[in-house]
Amino acid sequence: MKQELIEIVRNKSFQYSREPVFKLVSGRMSQYYVNCKPTILSPRGMFLTGHLIYDAVKDCSVDGIGGLTFGADPIAMAVAYTSELKQNPIKAFSIRKTKKDHGIVKWIEGDLTPGDRVAIIDDVVTTGGSTIKAIERARAEGMKVIKVVILVDRQEGGLENVQKYVADTERIISIEELRG
Secondary structure: OOHHHHHHHHHHEEOOOOOOEEOOOOEEEEEEEEEOHHHHHOHHHHHHHHHHHHHHHHOOOEEEEEEOOOOOOHHHHHHHHHHHHOOOEEEEEOOOOOOOOOOOOOEEEOOOOOOOEEEEEEEEEOHHHHHHHHHHHHHHOOOOEEEEEEEEEOOOOHHHHOOOOHHHOOEEEEEEHHHH
């Protein structure tokens, strides 16, 4: 499954340039661009991603899985769906980028309660900033963050930065694997 997903990511979500022409969220320029949405929103990519990330969290006894909207949303839904197929239900949730200012003011949307054990996911990690923000917001809502899973690690220090917040952090695919 992993090798097939790597091929899909290469074909749908990965670009390379000899010169650093791709601007990252951090403002830095890079030779690599990874946009996982075309992969994780495709039927086969969603299937593979859901199964691989489910396998990474299935033994952690998590109640929920999610991360910052929008990159984590289709992954969380794929894992939730897969978990039900495997008769080990894990709820999907989404963390807002800006706090809701009406109704019940909260960061997280989903069927979770304070004290629930959760896994945070992210589609691509460079510095880890967005993933850390998701961890902090989940904790602010009373969740116990016990695991982090990254779909694609750009291998630029982000995984190590996230591990300072959650020791049990792993990646599914590295940039090295995408470069082939």
